[in-house]
Amino acid sequence: AMATANNKERSFIMIKPDGVQRSLIADIIKRFEQKGYKLIGIKVLVPAKQLAEAHYEEHAQRPFFQKLVSFLSSGAVVAMVWEGQEVIKFSRNMIGATNPLASAPGTIRGDFGVDFGHNVIHGSDSLTSAEREIALWFKSEELAQYDLTMQAWTY
Ligand code: RTP
Numbered sequence: 001a002m003a004t005a006n007n008k009e010r011s012f013i014m015i016k017p018d019g020v021q022r023s024l025i026a027d028i029i030k031r032f033e034q035k036g037y038k039l040i041g042i043k044v045l046v047p048a049k050q051l052a053e054a055h056y057e058e059h060a061q062r063p064f065f066q067k068l069v070s071f072l073s074s075g076a077v078v079a080m081v082w083e084g085q086e087v088i089k090f091s092r093n094m095i096g097a098t099n100p101l102a103s104a105p106g107t108i109r110g111d112f113g114v115d116f117g118h119n120v121i122h123g124s125d126s127l128t129s130a131e132r133e134i135a136l137w138f139k140s141e142e143l144a145q146y147d148l149t150m151q152a153w154t155y
């Protein structure tokens with residue numbers, strides 16, 4: 001990596017209730033891990049309505065807002081923070097378009113999604129959103145700092 005690269009960029013990634021119900025947790029984590037990103041925070045929770053509303057506050061005035069937050073708080077989600085160069089933009093590419101039927105095969109929504117309102121996964125859409133969402137879902141002590149570099153016990 002170039003010396004100037006920001007290898008510490010972070011994104012908030014969340015497997016939505018439909019993704020958990022459909023047993024997609026391992027596959028989704030595998031994609032980020034194999035790309036080379038670093039998992040620094042993860043937890044399973046059923047989000048309170050208030051947390052779901054805060055998460056999607058940018059859509060508060062939209063007609064679909066109540067349906068959106070009810071869905072998010074309807075079951076368990078896997079909330080994660082992934083770290084690495086360009087992780088925000090790249091994870092949006094890995095996730096695919098909002099409409100699963102418009103997202104390319106090879107993307108998470110393109111491979112697994114069928115319903116616009118139940119599209120498996122969320123990813124932050126900008127640095128500002130990522131910082132806001134990470135602070136909303138995680139305490140700083142829940143984020144691990146560690147190296148993935150080779151250790152003496154690896155070959
Ligand atoms: P997300 O925030 O969940 O990662 O999805 P996104 O960026 O691709 O899409 P966004 O525009 O942020 O919308 C958030 C979620 O709201 C639902 N939605 N419904 N016109 C509609 O009925 C409508 N528009 C958006 C989608 O489920 C979308 O994921």
Ligand code: MG
Binds near residue numbers: 125
């Ligand atoms: Mg969004």
